[in-house]
Amino acid sequence: MFSDTLYEVHDRRFRDLLVLNAELEEIHSGCMWAEGPVWCGDWGQLLWSDIPNQRILRWSPDTGSGVFRTGSNFANGNTRDRQGRILTCEHGTRRVTRTEPDGSITVLADQYNGGRLNSPNDLVVHSDGAVWFTDPTYGIISDYEGYKSASEQDRQRVYRIAQDGTIEAMVEDFAQPNGLAFSPNESRLYIADSGASHDESVPRHVRVFDVVDGRRLSGGRVFAQIDKGVPDGLRVDTDGRVWCSAADGVHCFDSDGTLLGKIRIPQTVANLTFGGPRRNRLFITATRSVYALYVNVNGAARP
Helix, strand or coil: CEECCCEEECCHHHHHHECCCCCCEEEECCCCCEEEEEEECCCCEEEEEECCCCEEEEEECCCEEEEEEECCCCEEEEEECCCCCEEEEECCCCEEEEECCCCCEEEEECEECCEECCCCCCEEECCCCCEEEEECCCCCCCCCCCCCCCCCCCCEEEEEECCCCCEEEEEEEECCEEEEEECCCCCEEEEEEECCCCCCCCCEEEEEEEEECCCEEEEEEEEEECCCCCCCCEEEECCCCEEEEECCEEEEECCCCCEEEEEECCCCEEEEEEECCCCCEEEEEECCCEEEEEECCCECCCC
C-alpha cells in the first residue's frame, strides 16, 4: 500500500484514476453538516444541503457560493429528475418533494401503509422516471437534523415511487439504509447500510442488488465493507467503480468490490457527486465544508 497526505493507494489501478498534480480545494466552509450534493450541468452550479441550518446552498466557478433556499425543512439528499426538476429528501417533514419550475413544491411521498415515513435520506431516479429513496431514522432520533419523534414504521426501508405515484417497499432488511446509486447500465443498485460506527454488530457496508425489469430487486450480497466509520453517500463512474463516503475520506471500489484506494479528506465525508462540464470533478460534502478535486474518471451520467 502506498500513501501520502491526500491519497492512499491499495491497488496500483487506483493511480490511473488520479490527476496527481490536482489539488484538493475547499470551495465552501461554515456548514453544520453538509450533505446531498447534486451537480446541475445546465445551470453550471452545485447544490447541496446544510441540514441543521435548514438551507440548501449553491456554488459555481464564476460566482462562488450563496443560498439557494432557506427554510428547507432539514433537507438532506437532492437529485434531479428526467425533466431537470430538483427532488429533495426532507427530514423535518418526513417526505420526498419535487421543486417545480415555478418554485412550487409537490409532495411525492410522505406515508407508507398509513404511517408517516421515518426521515427520507437519499434518492436516485431511474431512466423509467421512477424515484428510489432510502428511509432511515436519522432525522427523528434528535432535534439536530430534524424533529425528535417516534417512528411510525416497523422498519427502515428502501422505496420506489412509480410515475403514477404508487409507493412500493423494495428492501426491508437494512439497519439504516443510506446512500444509493445505480450502475451505469442500471443492472445493479448499490445501497449503503450505515447502522452505527460505535457498534460492531450493526452493519456498515455497501450491498449490491440485481435490478430486474427496472422495478424489482434480487440478491443483496455485501459488496464492500467500510473500515473507517460508516458508508454514507455514494456514486458510480462510467466504468462501474463505486466511490463511497466514509469517516476518513472517499473510498473507491472496483466493480468487483476490491478497494482500490482512498482520497483522504480532513473532515468526515457525508456524500459526493461528480460534476463539471465533463463530470470529472469530484465534489465532496464533509462535516463543515465542501471540497472539489479533479480526477481521471467521469461520473456516470445522471439527470
